[in-house]
Amino acid sequence: MNLASAYTVISNADESNSNFQLFENAGGEYNENCLPLYWENLNVHALIKKDRWLRSSITSRKQLLNNVEGYIPPCSLVAIMGPSGAGKSTLMAALANKLPAEIQLEGSVKIGNLPVNNFNNHNFGYMYQHDLFCGVFTVKEHLNFMAKLKMDRRTTENNLKARVSAIIEELGLNQCANTRIGAVGENGKITLSGGERKIVSFATELLTDPSFLFCDEPTTGLDSYSAQKVVNIMQRLVSSQGKTVICIIHQPSSELLSIFHQLILVADGRIAYSGPPNQAISFFESVGFRCPENYNSADFIMKMLSDKNKSVNSVCDEFAVSKHSELIRNAISNEIYYDSSSLSVFCNHLSPFWPVKLYHLTRRYFLEKVRDPTIDIHRILQKVGIAVMVGLCYLGTVQQTQVGIQSFQGVFFMLITENFFTPMYSVMNQLPAKLPLFRREYTSGLYDAPTFYIANIISFIPTMIIEPTIFTIIIYCMAGLQNDLFVFFLTVIITILEMAVSTACGYMFNNIFGSLSLALTFVQPFDNVIMILSGIFVNIRSIPWYLHWLVSISWFELGFEALTILHWKNVTYIACSEDLDVPCLMNGNEVLDQYEFTESNLMPHIYSMVWIFIGFHAISFVCFVTRARWNKLS
Numbered sequence: 001m002n003l004a005s006a007y008t009v010i011s012n013a014d015e016s017n018s019n020f021q022l023f024e025n026a027g028g029e030y031n032e033n034c035l036p037l038y039w040e041n042l043n044v045h046a047l048i049k050k051d052r053w054l055r056s057s058i059t060s061r062k063q064l065l066n067n068v069e070g071y072i073p074p075c076s077l078v079a080i081m082g083p084s085g086a087g088k089s090t091l092m093a094a095l096a097n098k099l100p101a102e103i104q105l106e107g108s109v110k111i112g113n114l115p116v117n118n119f120n121n122h123n124f125g126y127m128y129q130h131d132l133f134c135g136v137f138t139v140k141e142h143l144n145f146m147a148k149l150k151m152d153r154r155t156t157e158n159n160l161k162a163r164v165s166a167i168i169e170e171l172g173l174n175q176c177a178n179t180r181i182g183a184v185g186e187n188g189k190i191t192l193s194g195g196e197r198k199i200v201s202f203a204t205e206l207l208t209d210p211s212f213l214f215c216d217e218p219t220t221g222l223d224s225y226s227a228q229k230v231v232n233i234m235q236r237l238v239s240s241q242g243k244t245v246i247c248i249i250h251q252p253s254s255e256l257l258s259i260f261h262q263l264i265l266v267a268d269g270r271i272a273y274s275g276p277p278n279q280a281i282s283f284f285e286s287v288g289f290r291c292p293e294n295y296n297s298a299d300f301i302m303k304m305l306s307d308k309n310k311s312v313n314s315v316c317d318e319f320a321v322s323k324h325s326e327l328i329r330n331a332i333s334n335e336i337y338y339d340s341s342s343l344s345v346f347c348n349h350l351s352p353f354w355p356v357k358l359y360h361l362t363r364r365y366f367l368e369k370v371r372d373p374t375i376d377i378h379r380i381l382q383k384v385g386i387a388v389m390v391g392l393c394y395l396g397t398v399q400q401t402q403v404g405i406q407s408f409q410g411v412f413f414m415l416i417t418e419n420f421f422t423p424m425y426s427v428m429n430q431l432p433a434k435l436p437l438f439r440r441e442y443t444s445g446l447y448d449a450p451t452f453y454i455a456n457i458i459s460f461i462p463t464m465i466i467e468p469t470i471f472t473i474i475i476y477c478m479a480g481l482q483n484d485l486f487v488f489f490l491t492v493i494i495t496i497l498e499m500a501v502s503t504a505c506g507y508m509f510n511n512i513f514g515s516l517s518l519a520l521t522f523v524q525p526f527d528n529v530i531m532i533l534s535g536i537f538v539n540i541r542s543i544p545w546y547l548h549w550l551v552s553i554s555w556f557e558l559g560f561e562a563l564t565i566l567h568w569k570n571v572t573y574i575a576c577s578e579d580l581d582v583p584c585l586m587n588g589n590e591v592l593d594q595y596e597f598t599e600s601n602l603m604p605h606i607y608s609m610v611w612i613f614i615g616f617h618a619i620s621f622v623c624f625v626t627r628a629r630w631n632k633l634s
C-alpha cells in the first residue's frame with residue numbers, strides 16, 4: 001500500500017466522525033518522509049536507584065506516563081501542554097527515543113508501522129529546553145561543525161556547505177552568521193540573543209533534514225515577538241517542508257494556539273485531550289467544565305488540569321471514552337495496512353567515520369582553548385610570572401660548590417613541584433565543565449565516550465608541551481644550569497612528563513570518583529604522599545616496606561631523581577668550603593649518594609613516567625566510558 005492509499009483508509013474511517021476530525025488542519029505537502037507518528041499502551045517508569053559508588057541498585061519505580069496512546073497525523077504542527085510535572089517532557093522524549101537510561105519504556109511508538117529506534121534516530125530533531133553550545137564558535141562555525149558530525153558520510157563537502165548556507169538563509173540567520181554564540185549572560189561581548197540562540201538550535205536540528213522535529217519549550221523565556229517568530233518558523237517548516245513539528249508550549253495566547261493543528265494535553269501522566277485546539281474547549285464543556293466568557297482558553301485549560309483533586313482524573317477518564325479517543329484508535333488500527341518496506345529510507349543513514357569525528361572534535365577543543373583565554377592562556381602567563389620570580393630567587397646562586405648544591409636541588413624541586421600540583425587541579429576543574437555538552441551530544445548519538453576522551457587528551461598535548469617548556473627555559477636560563485644541549489633537552493622532557501602524569505592523575509581521580517568534590521577529597525592525601533616519597537623529605541631507604549610500591553609510582557620522586565642524576569652525574573669535582581660546618585661532598589656521585597639516588601636510574605625513571613602516564617589514562621578511560629554508559633557522569 002502506498003502512502004496516498006494509506007491515508008485514504010484513514011480518511012474513510014473519518015467519514016463517520018465528521019464532527020471530530022483528527023487532522024483537519026494538518027497542512028504540509030506530503031512527501032515520502034511525511035508520515036504519521038503514533039503510540040499505544042505507553043507506560044514509562046523512572047527507576048529510582050540508590051548509589052553505591054560506581055554501581056547502583058534499583059530500589060523503586062515511579063510511574064511517569066500511565067498507559068497513554070496518541071496519533072499525530074503527517075505534516076502537523078502539534079502543541080503539548082499541561083501543568084508542571086505532568087509528564088510533557090517525558091512523553092516527548094519517549095516519542096523521540098530520547099529517554100535517559102534510568103527511564104524504562106513499555107509499549108510501542110511507531111512511524112508508519114516502523115518502530116522508533118536508534119536506526120531511525122536521524123529522522124528526529126530534538127531541541128532541548130535549555131540550549132547548550134560551544135560558545136566560542138560563530139553560528140556558521142557551529143553549524144559547519146554539527147553538519148560534519150551529524151550528516152551522512154556520503155554527503156560531499158560542497159553539499160554540506162550548501163546545506164548550512166541554505167539553513168542560515170531559511171531561518172534568517174544571515175545577520176548573525178559570523179557572530180560568536182557566547183555564553184548565557186556573557187557581558188561586554190557581542191553574542192547571540194536568547195531568541196537567536198533558539199533559532200540556532202532549530203538550525204542545528206534541521207541539518208539532517210529530519211521528518212520530525214521535537215521542541216521542548218522553544219518559546220519559554222522569549223518575549224512575545226520572538227515567541228511568535230519561533231512559532232512562525234515552525235509553521236513554515238510544516239507547510240513548506242512537510243515536517244511534523246511537536247513542541248511543548250506554556251501559556252500561549254489564543255491566537256498563537258490557533259496556529260497549531262493538534263493540541264495534546266497531558267495531566268498526571270495521562271492524556272486529558274488530543275485533537276484540534278479549537279475543539280478542546282467544547283470537549284471540556286461536554287464533560288462539565290465550561291470556560292467563562294472572555295477567558296483565555298489556554299489559561300482555562302491549564303487551570304482545569306492543575307486542579308488535581310477535582311478535575312484531572314475525571315477529564316482523563318472522559319477523554320479515554322470520547323469520540324476523540326475513538327478516532328485516535330481508528331487511525332492507529334488503520335496503520336497496520338501501511339507497507340513499511342517503503343520506509344527503508346528511514347534507516348538509511350551512515351554516520352561519519354570515527355577518525356572524522358575525532359578530528360572535528362579535537363579541532364573544536366583546540367579552538368576553544370585558543371579563543372577562550374581563561375582556559376589555558378591565563379595559566380601560561382601565570383607560569384611565566386612564577387618562572388621569572390623563581391629565576392630571580394636563584395639568580396647567581398646555582399654553582400657547583402658546597403653552598404650551590406642546595407640551590408641546584410631547590411631549582412629541581414621547583415621544576416617538579418610547579419608541574420605537579422597546578423596542572424592536576426586545573427584539569428580536574430576543566431573536565432566537569434565539559435560534561436553537560438558531552439552528555440547532550442553523546443545522548444544524541446553524535447559521538448561516543450572514547451572519541452570524547454581521546455579528543456580531549458589530544459587537544460591537551462600542546463598545553464602539556466608549551467607550558468612546562470616555557471617554564472623550564474626561563475628558570476634554566478636565569479638560574480644558569482648546565483650549558484649542555486642534551487642536558488637541557490632531557491630537563492625539558494622530564495618536566496613535560498611530570499606535567500603529563502599529573503594531568504593523567506587528575507583525569508583518573510575525576511573519573512574514578514565521578515564527582516569533583518569526591519575526587520578532590522581523595523586526591524589531596526594521595527598527592528601529598530606522592531610528594532613526601534620524593535626522597536627530599538624522607539630518605540628513600542628508611543621508607544616503610546608497605547609504601548615501597550607507592551615510591552615506584554611516585555612520579556614526583558622519579559622526576560626529581562632523574563633531574564638530580566642528569567645534572568650531577570658528570571660533575572667530577574666540587575670544591576670544599578672550610579667556612580661550612582657540613583660534610584664536604586667531593587663530586588656529583590657523592591651528591592647522588594646523599595639522596596640514595598642511583599646514576600643508572602636516569603633512563604628507567606623516564607620510561608617509568610611514560611608507563612605511569614599510560615596506566616593512569618587507561619584506568620581513567622575505562623572509568624569514564626563505563627560511567628558514560630551507565631549514565632553516571634556528574
Ligand SMILES: Nc1ncnc2c1ncn2[C@@H]1O[C@H](COP(=O)(O)OP(=O)(O)OP(=O)(O)O)[C@@H](O)[C@H]1O
Nearest residue numbers: 046062064082083084085086087088089090091102
Ligand atoms: N529521571 C527521573 N527520575 C524520577 N522522576 C522523574 C525523572 N524524570 C522526570 N521525573 C518526574 O516525572 C514527572 C514528569 O516530569 P516531566 O519532566 O516530564 O514533566 P513536565 O510536564 O515536562 O514538567 P515541566 O513543565 O515542569 O518541565 C515529574 O514529577 C518529574 O519529577
